[in-house]
Amino acid sequence: MADQITLTGAVQTAPPEKKRRRPRGFAPAVPVLAFLLLCFALPVLALLLRSILEPHFGLQNYAALLATGTYANVLENTFLISFIVTAITALVGLPLAWFITVAPRRLGRLVFGIVILSMWTNLLARTYAWMVLLQDNGPINNFLIWAGLIQNPLPLYGSMAGVVIGMVYIMLPFMVISLRGPLASLDPSMFQAASLCGASRLQSFTRIFLPLLLPGLAAGGLIIFVMSLGYYITPSLLGGAQDMMLAELIAQQVQTLLNWGLAGAASFLLLVVTLALYAVQARYLAPHSQKRS
Amino acid sequence: MLLDFSQLGWLRVALCGVAGLAVVFLLAPLCLLIALSFDSSQWLQFPPPGWTLQWYQEVFADPNWLSSFLTSVELGIVVTLASVLLGLLAGFAIARGNFPGRETMRGFFLTPMIMPSIVLGIALYATFLRLHLAGTFLGFVLAHLVLALPFSIVAITSALEQTDKSLEDAAMLCGASLWEARIRVILPAISHGIFSAAIFSFLTSWDEVVVAIFMSSPGLQTLPVRMLGEVQQNLSPDIAVVSSLLVLGTILLMGLAALFNKDSKR
Numbered sequence: 001m002a003d004q005i006t007l008t009g010a011v012q013t014a015p016p017e018k019k020r021r022r023p024r025g026f027a028p029a030v031p032v033l034a035f036l037l038l039c040f041a042l043p044v045l046a047l048l049l050r051s052i053l054e055p056h057f058g059l060q061n062y063a064a065l066l067a068t069g070t071y072a073n074v075l076e077n078t079f080l081i082s083f084i085v086t087a088i089t090a091l092v093g094l095p096l097a098w099f100i101t102v103a104p105r106r107l108g109r110l111v112f113g114i115v116i117l118s119m120w121t122n123l124l125a126r127t128y129a130w131m132v133l134l135q136d137n138g139p140i141n142n143f144l145i146w147a148g149l150i151q152n153p154l155p156l157y158g159s160m161a162g163v164v165i166g167m168v169y170i171m172l173p174f175m176v177i178s179l180r181g182p183l184a185s186l187d188p189s190m191f192q193a194a195s196l197c198g199a200s201r202l203q204s205f206t207r208i209f210l211p212l213l214l215p216g217l218a219a220g221g222l223i224i225f226v227m228s229l230g231y232y233i234t235p236s237l238l239g240g241a242q243d244m245m246l247a248e249l250i251a252q253q254v255q256t257l258l259n260w261g262l263a264g265a266a267s268f269l270l271l272v273v274t275l276a277l278y279a280v281q282a283r284y285l286a287p288h289s290q291k292r293s
Numbered sequence: 294m295l296l297d298f299s300q301l302g303w304l305r306v307a308l309c310g311v312a313g314l315a316v317v318f319l320l321a322p323l324c325l326l327i328a329l330s331f332d333s334s335q336w337l338q339f340p341p342p343g344w345t346l347q348w349y350q351e352v353f354a355d356p357n358w359l360s361s362f363l364t365s366v367e368l369g370i371v372v373t374l375a376s377v378l379l380g381l382l383a384g385f386a387i388a389r390g391n392f393p394g395r396e397t398m399r400g401f402f403l404t405p406m407i408m409p410s411i412v413l414g415i416a417l418y419a420t421f422l423r424l425h426l427a428g429t430f431l432g433f434v435l436a437h438l439v440l441a442l443p444f445s446i447v448a449i450t451s452a453l454e455q456t457d458k459s460l461e462d463a464a465m466l467c468g469a470s471l472w473e474a475r476i477r478v479i480l481p482a483i484s485h486g487i488f489s490a491a492i493f494s495f496l497t498s499w500d501e502v503v504v505a506i507f508m509s510s511p512g513l514q515t516l517p518v519r520m521l522g523e524v525q526q527n528l529s530p531d532i533a534v535v536s537s538l539l540v541l542g543t544i545l546l547m548g549l550a551a552l553f554n555k556d557s558k559r
């Protein structure tokens with residue numbers, strides 16, 4: 001009896017002793033931590049501070065950002081374009097990823113290779129190609145006129161349509177990639193069961209296929225939406241002045257107007273939305289989120 | 294049923310249609326670039342009235358293209374080396390360390406990945422102006438390192454987490470010191486992680502434009518910054534040539550990667 005008590009006692013006291021082991025292995029992180037504090041965290045914090053310090057202490061930059069018509073337009077444009085781009089990439093990306101999964105293996109691989117090739121091609125090379133393609137006398141308009149579909153060239157270059165096309169081109173591979181995993185993990189027997197139970201193709205699509213792919217679609221869509229919000233090069237090269245997006249506004253404030261206060265405020269806004277949406281993604285949509293909670 | 298290509302019915306036609314259009318959409322710009330680079334018309338006529346190698350000769354003869362290419366390569370190499378080194382340090386701390394706040398630190402290390410590059414660009418620009426680092430090679434290295442490091446940390450940490458820690462312990466039981474064991478036993482074991490950390494770091498630096506705009510000076514431009522300058526000024530065929538060469542480089546790299554994958558699977 002006494003032995004058992006000491007035995008269980010010993011067992012109970014052992015784990016806390018193990019836990020009390022002093023922290024170790026932190027030293028190698030010190031240079032990395034120092035580098036990222038100096039070259040990342042502090043510069044970003046300093047920029048955000050300028051939004052409430054310049055030209056003088058107060059929230060005037062935030063008031064200007066939200067109240068001025070042109071700036072409010074930029075915000076509206078940014079969200080609208082990002083939303084349209086996300087919706088189109090989802091609508092095209094889903095069938096494309098589906099095709100890659102079910103097509104004969106070689107064909108599927110070839111198409112996936114083309115998706116990756118477009119993604120790995122230099123961003124400026126791709127945007128330059130679209131600048132040429134979208135011109136009033138460019139290949140697309142020429143083709144449409146030749147085919148008799150339109151009389152006068154469509155205003156693609158320097159318009160919102162141009163920005164959307166160029167950005168869909170850049171974002172589409174990300175959607176295909178984020179849907180590939182969920183598509184590969186679908187169990188074919190589920191669909192056999194559904195069809196044995198008398199479900200039509202449409203029914204198994206809406207009741208099984210889509211619901212199972214929804215997390216992948218949401219995760220890919222969220223990442224694309226967030227990336228689009230902060231996009232700079234493509235909108236500035238393909239869009240007109242009236243299609244300005246938030247990142248262009250930030251660059252313009254710094255490069256031509258030297259208005260660091262407003263640039264800081266716009267950066268803060270972009271950062272808050274970005275981090276909040278990524279937090280949603282990490283909490284609800286990441287593949288490991290169930291494991292963590 | 295929905296996953297069997299032969300049983301898709303009318304859906305198969307729709308799926309092939311969408312996929313076909315998407316492939317045309319994805320390939321058209323790349324094919325256009327290559328066609329334009331041989332286009333004899335200076336005004337980017339398509340279809341080209343004739344073919345020429347003139348633009349290739351111009352680009353190869355232009356010292357500015359060569360110097361920005363070399364700047365990009367040098368920068369990429371320095372960034373890659375620094376990124377792998379710091380990535381290893383961070384990886385060992387995250388995968389092998391045991392201290393409070395480790396997960397928070399991991400999160401902090403990865404935040405540059407999700408930072409909008411315009412925000413990082415102007416933040417570093419403001420700081421580097423004060424430190425007289427703007428427009429210098431060192432400033433470029435530091436800025437690109439911030440962007441490349443998270444990819445390196447992710448690749449190396451996951452390789453370390455998949456490697457058995459008892460290898461390290463065994464080497465130490467045999468008389469190796471901690472870092473001797475890590476360098477001589479663990480590094481070879483995670484070489485694939487180091488390799489992908491290096492590739493991702495180099496590509497991040499190589500392809501980066503937005504932060505680079507703010508780091509560059511007229512005398513110090515990476516290839517993408519120079520391309521952007523050219524595109525903004527005029528749509529000259531020179532850019533089609535440089536772009537085509539980059540597409541070709543990408544295809545070669547993908548071919549190499551496919552070969553590498555095949556070999557490692559065997």
